[in-house]
Amino acid sequence: MKYISLLGATGSIGIQTLDVIRNNPEQFKLVAISAGKNIELVRKILLEFKPEYVSVQYKEDYDKLKIEYPQGFTFGYGSEGLMEAAVYHKSDILLNSVIGSVGLNPTLEAIKEKKTIALANKETLVTAGHLVMTHAKENNVPIIPVDSEHSAIYQCLQGEKLSSVNRLIITASGGSFRDYKREDLKNVTLEQALSHPNWSMGSKITIDSATMMNKGLEVIEAHWLFDKPYEKIDVLLHRESIIHSMVEYDDSSIIAQLGTPDMRVPIQYALTYPDRFHFQTENRLDLAKIGQLHFEEMDFERFRCLEFAYEAGKRGGTLPTVLNAANEVAVHAFLSGKISFLSIEDLIEKALARHTTIKNPDLETIQDVDAETRVYVNSLT
Numbered sequence: 001m002k003y004i005s006l007l008g009a010t011g012s013i014g015i016q017t018l019d020v021i022r023n024n025p026e027q028f029k030l031v032a033i034s035a036g037k038n039i040e041l042v043r044k045i046l047l048e049f050k051p052e053y054v055s056v057q058y059k060e061d062y063d064k065l066k067i068e069y070p071q072g073f074t075f076g077y078g079s080e081g082l083m084e085a086a087v088y089h090k091s092d093i094l095l096n097s098v099i100g101s102v103g104l105n106p107t108l109e110a111i112k113e114k115k116t117i118a119l120a121n122k123e124t125l126v127t128a129g130h131l132v133m134t135h136a137k138e139n140n141v142p143i144i145p146v147d148s149e150h151s152a153i154y155q156c157l158q159g160e161k162l163s164s165v166n167r168l169i170i171t172a173s174g175g176s177f178r179d180y181k182r183e184d185l186k187n188v189t190l191e192q193a194l195s196h197p198n199w200s201m202g203s204k205i206t207i208d209s210a211t212m213m214n215k216g217l218e219v220i221e222a223h224w225l226f227d228k229p230y231e232k233i234d235v236l237l238h239r240e241s242i243i244h245s246m247v248e249y250d251d252s253s254i255i256a257q258l259g260t261p262d263m264r265v266p267i268q269y270a271l272t273y274p275d276r277f278h279f280q281t282e283n284r285l286d287l288a289k290i291g292q293l294h295f296e297e298m299d300f301e302r303f304r305c306l307e308f309a310y311e312a313g314k315r316g317g318t319l320p321t322v323l324n325a326a327n328e329v330a331v332h333a334f335l336s337g338k339i340s341f342l343s344i345e346d347l348i349e350k351a352l353a354r355h356t357t358i359k360n361p362d363l364e365t366i367q368d369v370d371a372e373t374r375v376y377v378n379s380l381t
Contacts, residue, residue: 002028002271005053005091005115007082007106009033010041012202013097013120013146013263018045020268023280028271032088034081034098039065046073053088055081082106087113093271095146096121099204100328101321101370104128108363111135118270120146122217123328127321128366129224143225144270149218150225151266152244152257157226158274160249168222169246169254171238172298175209178237182302188341190334207331211344212298216309220320223313230314235306237296242285260285304345308352317357318369325373326351333381347377 004021008014014035021028032053035042039061046054046069055076056062062077069075076084079102086094086106094110095118096103103121108131110117117136119125124132136143145151149170157165176195177185193210194203208214215235222233244266246256259265260283268279300307305327312323330347333339339347351373358365 001026002093003031003091004028004271005032005085005088005094005110006030006051006097007034007086007094007103007121008036008097008099009045010035010038011097011099012205013095013267015041016264017095017097017267017271018049020264020271021049024268024277027277031090032085034085037061043068052090053085055085079105083109086110087115092116093118095267095271096124097146099123099202101127101324104132104366107132108135111139111141114139114141117141117143118146118267119143120267122147122214122221123324125221125224126217126324127370128363129220129320130360131363131366133224142273144273145221145225146263146266146270147218147221148261148263148266149245150221151269153222153226153247155257155269156245156247156255160247160255162227164250165226165228165232166248166250166252167232167234168226168228169234169236169248170215170218170222171236171241171243171245172212172215173209173241174237174239175212175214176206177210178239182342185342186340190337193334193341203335204328204331207334207344208327210341211305211331212303213305213309213327213331213344213348215303216306217324219306219309220313230310235298237298239294240290242287242290242293258285258287305348308345308348312352315357317359318361318366319352319355319357321361321366321369322351322355322373323348325370326377329374329377329381333378338381347380350380351377 021030030049030051033051034055036057053074059077062075066075087109094115096107097120101123104124107124145154176193194206219233241261243256243258246254248254312319326348330344
């Protein structure tokens with residue numbers, strides 16, 4: 001039995017993680033959760049999974065739940081509650097699926113407590129990959145990726161030497177606007193942007209997929225997870241999202257991981273690693289039925305956010321922190337109807353251009369740069 005702390009329990013990854021736990025009751029026990037605003041779903045989770053510790057975002061929700069459930073649960077709220085859920089003493093594994101840089105501190109604290117980290121929070125490695133991976137190595141804590149692309153690479157590396165890897169190939173669906181030219185993007189709507197052709201994801205990640213920032217963040221993550229230079233990390237447009245990523249070795253062999261677009265598979269793999277459990281699905285991959293797979297080179301002029309990410313990653317220091325913070329604010333502004341779709345790129349570019357990179361930043365510096373960037377980009381929306 002593995003005991004799990006789940007951050008972001010009411011989000012897209014969180015809900016699918018609950019499904020994995022539900023389908024493997026003899027293998028997993030949910031002992032702590034954090035959630036945001038969806039308190040009705042929190043109530044359902046309490047009744048079904050009975051986690052011992054529950055953290056919510058706001059104090060008013062915390063007050064309500066304490067009255068509704070006077071016994072059987074311990075409640076917390078805010079950043080302190082999030083941290084308590086991350087390091088809950090009975091958990092073996094922290095699955096971090098919160099959105100945004102708020103996921104960084106809980107990850108670092110859980111590493112100190114020797115928790116295995118199942119990581120679905122991109123921003124943890126994008127903003128502070130050098131700190132996270134150093135602490136993980138020092139504490140002998142495994143970082144197991146949950147993103148389908150990084151899970152695919154992780155699986156393709158099993159039994160192989162990392163030193164024998166020539167390059168990593170991350171696949172990209174292309175997002176909602178993969179067939180649009182730049183001229184076509186000027187007047188796209190929020191509804192169009194949220195219509196992903198292959199995956200069912202949260203709104204922020206879906207917009208990131210449409211801008212290709214999601215893939216850019218994944219490139220930076222891959223750099224830290226697998227210790228490869230950016231010149232050895234490629235992105236390939238693959239419309240079907242059947243091959244989730246590939247690894248090319250020095251002998252020219254390429255190993256790929258394939259599967260239907262279902263996030264529950266990499267979630268379950270992260271929780272069961274190094275074992276593989278039966279996965280309950282009627283939608284197993286049928287290549288004969290699919291017939292063909294398609295691949296295209298990425299157009300960096302078309303997908304400028306991907307270019308921004310490569311440049312920020314290569315320059316390093318605090319620049320990836322600026323990239324992530326600017327993107328979060330810009331995407332929120334687009335979701336709120338304040339800016340156009342293409343303005344997301346413009347705001348990120350302005351934030352990157354004005355920043356003077358600080359090399360090897362400590363945690364306090366990262367947090368300061370993150371906050372300052374958010375203030376600046378918010379002032380432009």
